[in-house]
Amino acid sequence: MLSWVSKILRMKFLSLLGLLSVALVAGVLVSPSLTPSQAQQPAPSNPAATSPAATPTPGRVAGSAASPFGTQTPQGGLNIVVLDPAHGGTDPGARGTGGIRESEIVLDFAVQVRRALELQGFQVVQTRQGNENPSFDDRSATANAQRGAVFVTLHISSTGLPGTARVYVNSDLPPVANAGGLIPWDRAQAPFLGLSKAFGDLVQGFLAQRFKGSPDTAQSASVRQLRTTAAPAIAVEVSSVTVEDRADLDRMAPGVADAIARGTAAFKPSYVVPSTPGALP
Amino acid sequence: MTPSWKYWLIGGLAVAVLAAAIYFPILRRRVKRAARLQQQSEEQARRELTQPIPINPSDPRVKAKVFWVSDAIDSTLAPVTVELPLSNDPALRSKQVLNTLLAGPVDAELRTLPPDASLLAFYLLPDGTAIADFSEALATSIPSGIVSEQLAVNSITRTLEANVPQVQRLKILIHGQEVETLAGHLDLAGTFVVNTKVAQEPAKPTPTPSGTDKPASPAAAAKARAAVPGTLTATRAPGKLAQAESRP
Numbered sequence: 191m192l193s194w195v196s197k198i199l200r201m202k203f204l205s206l207l208g209l210l211s212v213a214l215v216a217g218v219l220v221s222p223s224l225t226p227s228q229a230q231q232p233a234p235s236n237p238a239a240t241s242p243a244a245t246p247t248p249g250r251v252a253g254s255a256a257s258p259f260g261t262q263t264p265q266g267g268l269n270i271v272v273l274d275p276a277h278g279g280t281d282p283g284a285r286g287t288g289g290i291r292e293s294e295i296v297l298d299f300a301v302q303v304r305r306a307l308e309l310q311g312f313q314v315v316q317t318r319q320g321n322e323n324p325s326f327d328d329r330s331a332t333a334n335a336q337r338g339a340v341f342v343t344l345h346i347s348s349t350g351l352p353g354t355a356r357v358y359v360n361s362d363l364p365p366v367a368n369a370g371g372l373i374p375w376d377r378a379q380a381p382f383l384g385l386s387k388a389f390g391d392l393v394q395g396f397l398a399q400r401f402k403g404s405p406d407t408a409q410s411a412s413v414r415q416l417r418t419t420a421a422p423a424i425a426v427e428v429s430s431v432t433v434e435d436r437a438d439l440d441r442m443a444p445g446v447a448d449a450i451a452r453g454t455a456a457f458k459p460s461y462v463v464p465s466t467p468g469a470l471p
Numbered sequence: 472m473t474p475s476w477k478y479w480l481i482g483g484l485a486v487a488v489l490a491a492a493i494y495f496p497i498l499r500r501r502v503k504r505a506a507r508l509q510q511q512s513e514e515q516a517r518r519e520l521t522q523p524i525p526i527n528p529s530d531p532r533v534k535a536k537v538f539w540v541s542d543a544i545d546s547t548l549a550p551v552t553v554e555l556p557l558s559n560d561p562a563l564r565s566k567q568v569l570n571t572l573l574a575g576p577v578d579a580e581l582r583t584l585p586p587d588a589s590l591l592a593f594y595l596l597p598d599g600t601a602i603a604d605f606s607e608a609l610a611t612s613i614p615s616g617i618v619s620e621q622l623a624v625n626s627i628t629r630t631l632e633a634n635v636p637q638v639q640r641l642k643i644l645i646h647g648q649e650v651e652t653l654a655g656h657l658d659l660a661g662t663f664v665v666n667t668k669v670a671q672e673p674a675k676p677t678p679t680p681s682g683t684d685k686p687a688s689p690a691a692a693a694k695a696r697a698a699v700p701g702t703l704t705a706t707r708a709p710g711k712l713a714q715a716e717s718r719p
């Protein structure tokens with residue numbers, strides 16, 4: 191009789207132990223959600239985009255230190271594309287309900303755009319390789335350190351017809367020379383607006399062929415990134431992060447890459463460095 | 472029976488831990504909801520403080536043109552005629568039309584500005600420069616992107632242009648602060664041209680002397696900016712960030 195009671199008690203003890211461990215596990219599971227700020231660690235950088243070849247190599251294009259306008263560019267004009275995967279780091283850019291982040295997708299797009307441009311014989315310099323967030327000025331500085339370069343900033347929008355892509359050039363920035371005759375850094379794009387428009391129209395034309403519903407010509411917008419860039423500069427924005435499946439955007443990457451590469455190749459002969467700033471080729 | 476109370480104690484503790492583990496997320500959700508409610512009511516209170524833009528019924532009823540989106544996908548702006556009693560004072564009139572724009576059209580899909588954004592202050596300087604100070608929600612709730620941010624700014628400038636001829640250009644502040652971009656893309660550093668007809672005349676670009684065309688260094692630019700504080704000074708004259716008008 192007594193042994194029977196103790197048996198029951200032992201069984202109870204075991205089940206209690208089980209219950210306790212369940213409670214502990216539950217407690218452990220609950221606690222990480224207490225600190226949402228910790229849970230939002232920056233995503234790991236894309237390993238594909240961190241190839242050593244992607245390191246900016248401004249030294250390679252060093253030629254004479256002549257003005258970009260006054261003389262012919264060394265190596266006969268356009269040969270470098272500065273590619274800017276926008277956002278990154280603490281700035282995710284546009285975010286879709288399905289967890290799609292603009293900052294991550296543009297980095298993946300950049301890998302394909304880079305490959306397409308290199309196939310066309312261009313040297314590509316990226317403003318960021320992984321999940322960093324350089325400032326607008328830092329990104330512009332990467333472009334402004336090059337000669338005979340064009341600048342392309344890549345974006346995925348929050349809105350617009352999914353499956354379309356738009357090219358933007360900076361809105362009108364009348365060049366105003368300051369006392370020293372220099373073009374102020376904060377309006378560096380001003381002398382290049384005409385060239386940017388020609389470049390943008392070419393890329394937009396190829397995008398329109400590929401993505402139905404896209405405009406035929408580049409549009410103007412006050413895009414902060416473009417204003418400080420002293421090169422023919424465009425923003426390419428793809429719609430949109432609202433797609434339910436990320437694959438819908440991934441499928442657009444080869445077409446976007448091809449359009450940018452073909453547009454840049456088509457623009458190359460017309461980029462004979464202008465003798466007068468902002469003049470159309 | 473001495474060990475039995477121990478088992479009961481352990482059992483009781485385990486049940487308590489389990490109950491706490493189950494109850495905790497519920498509690499957390501409740502606390503969060505309470506915090507959100509408070510935030511909302513703060514925003515509400517601020518709106519009520521800033522809102523009383525006296526819609527004076529004795530003001531003449533005017534057919535105001537307010538620019539919202541014509542179609543949710545296509546993203547082009549179209550004027551909607553709204554009959555409103557509008558003041559003859561340009562600053563007051565601007566507040567009235569901007570509040571109408573913020574309130575949004577009947578179809579919420581066609582709005583250009585986030586529903587929780589509000590106009591905190593509006594000033595009109597004698598030279599025709601207007602300063603509109605919006606609540607933080609304008610920057611935080613707007614869908615990030617070139618197309619959506621440009622649409623928001625264009626709806627503001629075009630609504631002002633259509634209804635308040637005295638406003639020449641507009642500077643946008645967020646919660647009293649000058650910000651670099653609206654939501655990561657659109658440049659808010661300069662002023663936007665509002666009155667496009669007047670702006671076209673003096674907008675002769677100053678020819679740049681040749682040979683001196685290298686952009687200044689960032690350090691020099693920073694120095695220049697420090698020497699010329701603010702964006703509404705002569706060196707940052709109107710029209711620097713003229714919006715390309717994409718008329719539908």
Ligand SMILES: [Zn+2]
Nearest residue numbers: 276283345346
């Ligand atoms: Zn973006």
